[in-house]
Amino acid sequence: MKKIIALLFAVLLASCGEAPVQVSSITQPSHSWGDYHWARTEVPTILPVMTSIAPYWDAHIAVTTSAWTFSALSFSPEPGEPLGRNKRKCTKLSGVVHVCSAEYGRNNWLGLASITIDNNSHITSAVVKLNDSYLTSPPYDFPELKQHVACHELGHTIGLDHNDEIFDNEPTGTCMDYSNHIAEDLGPNEHDFEVLEEVYSHIDPYTTIGITEEPEQTGCKGRNPKCNGNLGQLVRSNKQEEMWIKDLPDNKSLRTYILLVQ
Ligand SMILES: [Zn+2]
Ligand SMILES: [Zn+2]
Numbered sequence: 001m002k003k004i005i006a007l008l009f010a011v012l013l014a015s016c017g018e019a020p021v022q023v024s025s026i027t028q029p030s031h032s033w034g035d036y037h038w039a040r041t042e043v044p045t046i047l048p049v050m051t052s053i054a055p056y057w058d059a060h061i062a063v064t065t066s067a068w069t070f071s072a073l074s075f076s077p078e079p080g081e082p083l084g085r086n087k088r089k090c091t092k093l094s095g096v097v098h099v100c101s102a103e104y105g106r107n108n109w110l111g112l113a114s115i116t117i118d119n120n121s122h123i124t125s126a127v128v129k130l131n132d133s134y135l136t137s138p139p140y141d142f143p144e145l146k147q148h149v150a151c152h153e154l155g156h157t158i159g160l161d162h163n164d165e166i167f168d169n170e171p172t173g174t175c176m177d178y179s180n181h182i183a184e185d186l187g188p189n190e191h192d193f194e195v196l197e198e199v200y201s202h203i204d205p206y207t208t209i210g211i212t213e214e215p216e217q218t219g220c221k222g223r224n225p226k227c228n229g230n231l232g233q234l235v236r237s238n239k240q241e242e243m244w245i246k247d248l249p250d251n252k253s254l255r256t257y258i259l260l261v262q
Helices: 001-016 055-067 085-089 143-157 192-199
Strands: 045-052 072-077 095-104 109-119 122-131 233-237 243-247 250-259
Touching: 045 055, 055 072, 055 085, 055 233, 095 143, 109 143, 122 243, 143 250
Parallel strands: 045 072, 045 095, 095 122
Antiparallel strands: 109 122, 109 250, 233 243, 243 250
């Protein structure tokens, strides 16, 4: 299965003119994000990913959603909101990963991933924002950076944290690595999947996956692209990322990683 994923990843990248990527097998300590995971009543489960993105993101999201497939979960593309005002807002919907690209402004961030979790550590919705204000203009407009950011943010939406937060060491071959070697950290590595297989090794008495009619009124509503005040409190930061936490009604909470401009 992993070989098939690696092959698919290489073929998809090659098809958009980029170099193939090797999946590394470096072993790291567990790096789940608080054991957060989507609740499922059956295995395998398909997680809808709604894309409201500019066309130049299509190949990167296709590569990334395929690359993150493992035994318990795979992404299923769904039609997104039409490009325009809603894309910038990136509505948070129950049971869905919503991926948006827009010119969110030169506010010092490249991308972000927000997840809503219930009181059982189950993810109930996720939003990814890709900031075209940086990623479509030099020196940030190279394909490897787009790929790294897309892969990193999608990894957060299924409950992964960073496998390595040291910037200056050797790359570990996963996009969940903090790294100065972006080109070597474009996709998941074997250890990412070991962590995911463990976190998703059970089934749950209920599911948090599936599109519902109701938008979750928990996301960023402010005009500020970073939604200061709506993301809650800044609880951790370093030169690469900020982490924000906000308490929500019904014993839920919003957790957000913001990937900063280097
Ligand atoms: Zn569970
Ligand atoms: Zn991160």
